[in-house]
Amino acid sequence: MQLLTERHSDQIAGVLSCYDRILVQGTLPTFCYAQGMTGYLYAQGIRVFDYACFAQPLRDQLQANAERLACENGLSIEYIRKVNFRKEDRVRARLRERGTHPGLICIFSALERCCTYQPWHDKKTGKTFLRPHDGKCLHYYFYFLDEDLGLVFVRVPTWCPFRLQIYFNGHEWLASQLRRQGIAYQLLDNAFVEIADWTRAQQLADAWSMKALHERFDAFARRYCPIIIALGFTYHWSLEQVEYSTDLVFRHPQDLQPLYEALVRTAIHTVKPQNIATFLGRKFTALYQGEMGNHFQTRIEGTRITVYTVFEYLRAGETRDSIAAALNLSSQEVEATEDRWNYRSQAKRLQRQLTHS
Numbered sequence: 001m002q003l004l005t006e007r008h009s010d011q012i013a014g015v016l017s018c019y020d021r022i023l024v025q026g027t028l029p030t031f032c033y034a035q036g037m038t039g040y041l042y043a044q045g046i047r048v049f050d051y052a053c054f055a056q057p058l059r060d061q062l063q064a065n066a067e068r069l070a071c072e073n074g075l076s077i078e079y080i081r082k083v084n085f086r087k088e089d090r091v092r093a094r095l096r097e098r099g100t101h102p103g104l105i106c107i108f109s110a111l112e113r114c115c116t117y118q119p120w121h122d123k124k125t126g127k128t129f130l131r132p133h134d135g136k137c138l139h140y141y142f143y144f145l146d147e148d149l150g151l152v153f154v155r156v157p158t159w160c161p162f163r164l165q166i167y168f169n170g171h172e173w174l175a176s177q178l179r180r181q182g183i184a185y186q187l188l189d190n191a192f193v194e195i196a197d198w199t200r201a202q203q204l205a206d207a208w209s210m211k212a213l214h215e216r217f218d219a220f221a222r223r224y225c226p227i228i229i230a231l232g233f234t235y236h237w238s239l240e241q242v243e244y245s246t247d248l249v250f251r252h253p254q255d256l257q258p259l260y261e262a263l264v265r266t267a268i269h270t271v272k273p274q275n276i277a278t279f280l281g282r283k284f285t286a287l288y289q290g291e292m293g294n295h296f297q298t299r300i301e302g303t304r305i306t307v308y309t310v311f312e313y314l315r316a317g318e319t320r321d322s323i324a325a326a327l328n329l330s331s332q333e334v335e336a337t338e339d340r341w342n343y344r345s346q347a348k349r350l351q352r353q354l355t356h357s
């Protein structure tokens with residue numbers, strides 16, 4: 001069976017597959033789990049119930065660092081009070097004012113949920129330790145233009161265990177590589193609509209250097225979360241969200257128009273939630289009793305198809321183990337993502353969206 005790109009090769013100007021949105025999580029191996037944090041306190045001769053006293057000076061250092069960076073770059077830290085505040089809109093407005101040279105663009109702060117620890121004494125065993133706990137702390141968002149990665153933000157929580165998030169876009173990274181190679185291109189919003197050398201562009205897109213990427217992330221961490229320098233720690237980087245896209249660029253709009261409706265219809269009827277779950281290494285079991293389906297939306301930018309699943313509580317007292325069984329996960333995996341799934345009793349249902357655009 002011929003591929004679409006083969007069947008319409010004379011109408012297609014170029015095909016490019018590359019990374020799109022990438023969200024990376026940074027964790028400190030010693031601090032990222034309760035037992036490790038407890039062991040660190042004992043090793044440093046710090047009482048478990050003095051955990052807050054240990055964390056507060058680190059919080060103050062991060063706040064002082066954010067204020068110093070703002071002062072050095074002629075910026076003010078904007079505190080976000082509204083839930084519907086769009087940081088990206090403010091960043092775009094700032095870019096129109098300052099231009100696109102590398103450097104800090106905006107610094108935001110917001111009081112947001114964070115996973116932390118709570119000192120606990122077990123009367124039965126006589127042991128004192130830290131246990132996982134949900135709290136809120138001040139987070140800083142540093143938006144800047146990097147000479148390689150393009151627009152980046154680093155999210156820094158000001159409370160232990162200091163899990164970082166780094167966002168960047170693979171299209172912007174590839175655009176910087178094309179500029180260095182002297183290859184002309186046109187980037188429309190978040191898609192390449194024209195590239196002088198599609199073959200060379202694909203070679204560049206496939207040539208990611210993980211070592212260079214790790215070094216860049218380590219540099220970001222030292223700049224925006226400098227407490228790790230005094231602690232003598234380095235971050236462990238893992239992928240939290242990755243989008244990989246394929247751009248098909250037709251020579252003329254009239255070549256695509258008769259195919260577009262058929263492509264959309266095929267995506268709706270062919271790609272099901274079960275397929276998406278399989279792509280992600282999961283499989284629905286007989287215990288799954290929620291709903292699943294597709295959403296079809298037509299917007300100014302184009303067409304969007306969303307494949308979704310909804311996990312509902314059928315009775316009070318649903319346990320972590322039963323949720324894990326329904327999703328074919330381990331209880332530890334469910335616990336590790338409790339901040340995303342929010343399976344507590346006051347929640348009526350869990351929703352996880354798997355989007356196919």
